[in-house]
Amino acid sequence: MKHLDEALKPYRNKTEYRHIGKSVRRQDGEAIVTGKALYCDDIYIPNALYMKVLRSPHPHAEVVSIDTSEALALPGVEAIMTHENSPQWKTGQPAHRLPIDRIVRYVGDAVAAVMATSKQIAEDALELIKVEYKLLPAVYDVEDAIKPDAYQIYGEEYNIEWLGYRYENNKLPPGSYFEHPEDPPFYFIREGDPEKGFEECDAVVEGKVSYDKATFPGAPETPFIAARWEDEDHVTVWASSQSPNMMSRPLGAAINAHVFANVPNVGGSYGNKNGMGYISLFVAAAAKVAGKPVRYAMSKEEQMLVYERRLGNKFIGKIGVKKDGMIHAIKGDWLVDTGMSAELTQGQVAEGLGELHIAFNKTPHWDVNGRVVVTNLYPVGICKGFGGQEFKSCAMHLATRALKKLDIDPFESFRKNFCSPGREYYWRTGRKYKNDIIDYDNAFVGAAEKFRWHERWKGWTTPSRVEGNKSYGVGFGVHCSGDPSCDETFAYVRLENDEVIVHCPTSESGMGQRLAAAKTVAEILNVPMERVSLTPSNNINNPADFGLAGSRGTITVNAACGRAAADAKRKLFELFAPYFDCEPEDLDTKDLMVFKKDNPEGAVHWNTLIHFYYSITGEGRMDGKFNTYSMVLLFVEVEIDLDTGLVKLTDVLSGTDVGQVMSPVELKMQLEGGLGAAGIDTGHLEGYVVDPHLGRTLTGNLIDYKWRTFTELPNFDTYILSSKWPTENPFGAIGIGEITGAAGPAAVAMAIESALGGYEFNEYPITPDKVLKALGKA
Amino acid sequence: MSRNLNLTINGKMYEFTVGDRLGQIPENETLVDTLRDRLGLTGTKRSCGQGACGCCTVIIDGKAVASCLTLTVECEGKKITTIEGLADPVTGELDPIQKAFNEHNAFQCGFCTPGIIMSTKALLDANPNPTEEELKEALSGNYCRCISHYQVIEAVKSII
Ligand code: FES
Ligand code: FES
Numbered sequence: 001m002k003h004l005d006e007a008l009k010p011y012r013n014k015t016e017y018r019h020i021g022k023s024v025r026r027q028d029g030e031a032i033v034t035g036k037a038l039y040c041d042d043i044y045i046p047n048a049l050y051m052k053v054l055r056s057p058h059p060h061a062e063v064v065s066i067d068t069s070e071a072l073a074l075p076g077v078e079a080i081m082t083h084e085n086s087p088q089w090k091t092g093q094p095a096h097r098l099p100i101d102r103i104v105r106y107v108g109d110a111v112a113a114v115m116a117t118s119k120q121i122a123e124d125a126l127e128l129i130k131v132e133y134k135l136l137p138a139v140y141d142v143e144d145a146i147k148p149d150a151y152q153i154y155g156e157e158y159n160i161e162w163l164g165y166r167y168e169n170n171k172l173p174p175g176s177y178f179e180h181p182e183d184p185p186f187y188f189i190r191e192g193d194p195e196k197g198f199e200e201c202d203a204v205v206e207g208k209v210s211y212d213k214a215t216f217p218g219a220p221e222t223p224f225i226a227a228r229w230e231d232e233d234h235v236t237v238w239a240s241s242q243s244p245n246m247m248s249r250p251l252g253a254a255i256n257a258h259v260f261a262n263v264p265n266v267g268g269s270y271g272n273k274n275g276m277g278y279i280s281l282f283v284a285a286a287a288k289v290a291g292k293p294v295r296y297a298m299s300k301e302e303q304m305l306v307y308e309r310r311l312g313n314k315f316i317g318k319i320g321v322k323k324d325g326m327i328h329a330i331k332g333d334w335l336v337d338t339g340m341s342a343e344l345t346q347g348q349v350a351e352g353l354g355e356l357h358i359a360f361n362k363t364p365h366w367d368v369n370g371r372v373v374v375t376n377l378y379p380v381g382i383c384k385g386f387g388g389q390e391f392k393s394c395a396m397h398l399a400t401r402a403l404k405k406l407d408i409d410p411f412e413s414f415r416k417n418f419c420s421p422g423r424e425y426y427w428r429t430g431r432k433y434k435n436d437i438i439d440y441d442n443a444f445v446g447a448a449e450k451f452r453w454h455e456r457w458k459g460w461t462t463p464s465r466v467e468g469n470k471s472y473g474v475g476f477g478v479h480c481s482g483d484p485s486c487d488e489t490f491a492y493v494r495l496e497n498d499e500v501i502v503h504c505p506t507s508e509s510g511m512g513q514r515l516a517a518a519k520t521v522a523e524i525l526n527v528p529m530e531r532v533s534l535t536p537s538n539n540i541n542n543p544a545d546f547g548l549a550g551s552r553g554t555i556t557v558n559a560a561c562g563r564a565a566a567d568a569k570r571k572l573f574e575l576f577a578p579y580f581d582c583e584p585e586d587l588d589t590k591d592l593m594v595f596k597k598d599n600p601e602g603a604v605h606w607n608t609l610i611h612f613y614y615s616i617t618g619e620g621r622m623d624g625k626f627n628t629y630s631m632v633l634l635f636v637e638v639e640i641d642l643d644t645g646l647v648k649l650t651d652v653l654s655g656t657d658v659g660q661v662m663s664p665v666e667l668k669m670q671l672e673g674g675l676g677a678a679g680i681d682t683g684h685l686e687g688y689v690v691d692p693h694l695g696r697t698l699t700g701n702l703i704d705y706k707w708r709t710f711t712e713l714p715n716f717d718t719y720i721l722s723s724k725w726p727t728e729n730p731f732g733a734i735g736i737g738e739i740t741g742a743a744g745p746a747a748v749a750m751a752i753e754s755a756l757g758g759y760e761f762n763e764y765p766i767t768p769d770k771v772l773k774a775l776g777k778a
Numbered sequence: 779m780s781r782n783l784n785l786t787i788n789g790k791m792y793e794f795t796v797g798d799r800l801g802q803i804p805e806n807e808t809l810v811d812t813l814r815d816r817l818g819l820t821g822t823k824r825s826c827g828q829g830a831c832g833c834c835t836v837i838i839d840g841k842a843v844a845s846c847l848t849l850t851v852e853c854e855g856k857k858i859t860t861i862e863g864l865a866d867p868v869t870g871e872l873d874p875i876q877k878a879f880n881e882h883n884a885f886q887c888g889f890c891t892p893g894i895i896m897s898t899k900a901l902l903d904a905n906p907n908p909t910e911e912e913l914k915e916a917l918s919g920n921y922c923r924c925i926s927h928y929q930v931i932e933a934v935k936s937i938i
């Protein structure tokens with residue numbers, strides 16, 4: 001790829017581009033505003049059966065008997081899958097979850113799936129299935145689940161083992177496929193000597209902070225999977241997944257078949273519809289049992305009650321700080337509630353640890369251990385923020401207690417502790433990495449100035465201002481991720497006749513990454529945007545790519561596509577060199593014309609030599625690395641009604657430095673998106689209410705699960721620096737979308753506490769009832 | 779006995795029969811299902827099914843309505859407009875709202891967008907010059923989890 005990078009060099013230092021950094025309509029824009037854009041459930045699949053699922057009313061039980069005969073006799077019912085006839089494939093990390101098990105492990109666990117010719121018939125048939133359960137003890141709290149006498153949610157017979165570690169006391173083995181095969185699992189950071197470190201501190205705090213209410217990422221399009229077995233070894237899948245490969249590779253391995261994954265427009269994901277591990281396994285199994293294609297669009301309640309939620313967690317620890325605001329020592333247990341199953345929760349532990357290590361990068365003493373605990377709550381999946389949002393909402397919040405003791409400005413402390421160029425940080429493999437150049441300090445300074453932080457922050461026990469019965473407080477948080485250059489991406493660029501076709505499996509779930517890829521290719525080939533199209537997002541017309549996760553698309557997809565475009569351009573010039581009787585280096589191209597640099601007037605159209613049935617294919621790739629991290633700062637102001645306890649977010653400023661801006665409107669919207677997807681608003685607004693005795697989610701519908709509407713928008717400002725980072729993105733950009741809400745909950749908590757004169761909360765979300773209690777009014 | 783049901787959707791007349799036999803519209807069928815599953819008008823999105831999110835919004839006799847809470851049999855004789863019916867039927871020219879949304883990139887995933895456009899359309903038809911507050915109020919039943927709100931407001935403001 002070296003020669004291609006040479007060819008791309010001139011693009012890096014330009015200040016003005018033809019397409020990059022410009023506001024350009026998305027290719028699917030007109031389809032979206034006219035309703036023509038196709039999402040999974042809009043697609044007709046001939047002969048597909050509809051599926052409905054019978055779900056357990058109990059949090060933990062054994063299915064003693066199940067009788068489906070009456071349901072099967074209903075006209076239109078073609079097949080029923082239960083634990084008795086379901087394939088014995090397993091998903092999870094490490095593999096532990098069957099499509100349907102004899103044991104149900106949470107309220108909502110699948111007991112039977114009916115496949116019928118209509119939704120209504122499938123639904124009606126559910127009522128005809130008779131099930132006898134034997135109840136088992138259930139546990140919902142991580143601290144209870146790991147007690148030595150707690151009931152084991154997975155028995156010995158599941159043989160859950162990873163790298164020599166076994167399932168024990170409801171703790172899943174640590175580690176995931178993020179580590180290098182020769183390395184141990186990454187689930188703790190131990191460095192220095194914490195006990196000695198605490199002695200050297202000027203303030204030490206101990207405590208427990210919980211961010212453990214289940215929250216709903218909330219994509220508007222419910223998860224959808226359809227599966228059609230072509231033969232014993234091949235299955236075609238339609239998935240509302242953000243990343244076709246992240247869905248199809250693990251699925252293929254679990255079911256021992258080749259998966260052809262198709263991803264049309266995706267109706268929101270926020271990381272949450274990425275792997276879709278269990279649901280894809282489930283539908284593939286159902287289609288196998290039925291012997292026909294099966295389509296399954298979850299209902300909103302299913303999405304809210306049984307699909308993948310954000311992880312819950314608690315940090316029980318001790319943090320010491322020095323007078324100068326440096327976090328000096330940290331110790332504790334990070335208990336992660338993964339519900340009844342884990343797809344990649346251990347990976348979230350690895351990234352959460354890495355994210356805290358980037359934030360507290362100058363802390364010499366560490367002893368922090370992450371543990372993934374199984375409970376009888378509904379399962380955790382992937383969601384933007386990916387472990388770091390949850391962990392830091394607890395750990396950084398606990399650290400603020402020590403800063404408060406010493407009356408240190410949290411912004412100044414977090415700024416000083418943040419990783420600076422040349423310093424090493426842990427990332428998800430458990431190894432350390434280093435970024436030599438990216439320095440976010442200017443963004444810290446500029447964003448704080450724009451928000452007027454130093455004027456508005458009045459200290460830990462003084463509200464920013466009080467007006468009548470309203471008290472205002474400000475808070476600050478910072479988040480970071482080492483993922484923006486992670487994992488492999490391959491791309492091809494084809495030049496044919498009068499068009500450019502880009503092959504990369506990038507999907508469109510709202511971030512505009514397909515637009516960015518087209519812009520990159522159009523920029524490098526110097527063609528109008530209309531000439532560039534992308535192949536549909538799937539894994540058969542396109543080479544491999546991990547998918548859109550951790551904001552990696554901006555660097556990796558554009559690096560691969562940029563190199564593929566440069567390679568195609570090189571081949572184009574090689575083709576035309578004899579025609580012009582010159583060297584390829586003497587040629588240039590614009591608007592599909594090729595010409596000698598010293599004679600632009602003699603330009604000829606590409607199709608002079610790229611005839612009707614002729615292709616030039618350029619190849620590009622990027623190998624994954626962990627040498628860059630993204631950063632987003634959040635400044636918030638809250639207003640508290642001192643009579644009702646109502647907390648309102650009134651003002652938000654999201655600050656970052658993205659290197660070169662690829663698409664300004666999309667970037668701004670990604671920052672604003674921090675308000676959604678169980679991000680900033682989990683600080684004070686969002687969270688399910690779960691019955692503590694029955695393990696039932698009581699607010700699992702969109703009427704009861706509160707979130708933000710058009711009438712409740714805070715003032716939202718951004719501070720975006722464009723420092724041109726030397727990333728592998730051809731123009732020097734870095735992605736940030738994944739982390740835009742992650743610093744939010746802790747920032748909101750800080751703001752609320754300061755608005756209340758220093759009252760301390762140890763639990764999210766900080767809802768009006770808790771505020772009223774703080775005010776002595778409840 | 780089956781009875782007839784006449785609907786006008788995007789200016790076209792449709793005649794159905796109501797009943798439980800194959801191909802008939804059952805009494806309990808919701809309009810969103812009729813539009814999507816029978817007529818292939820998939821621009822109207824099914825999401826919460828409870829009238830909470832606005833993804834399924836259509837215009838019935840001038841009012842923005844959640845089609846997931848509307849029984850098809852109740853629409854006899856009514857004029858229904860879906861997102862597919864907004865463009866000029868003769869020239870194909872997009873409605874100014876559609877153009878404004880596209881020009882302002884007023885969407886991310888776009889799943890909520892048809893519903894938001896239909897709510898906006900109903901508002902602007904009734905009140906061509908709404909204040910920002912009136913606009914927000916009219917859209918308060920349309921959820922957008924991607925947070926495209928700010929851009930939506932920009933888009934609508936550009937045409938009022
Ligand atoms: S789907 Fe009708 S309001 Fe949500
Ligand atoms: S654009 Fe995705 S929900 Fe509104």
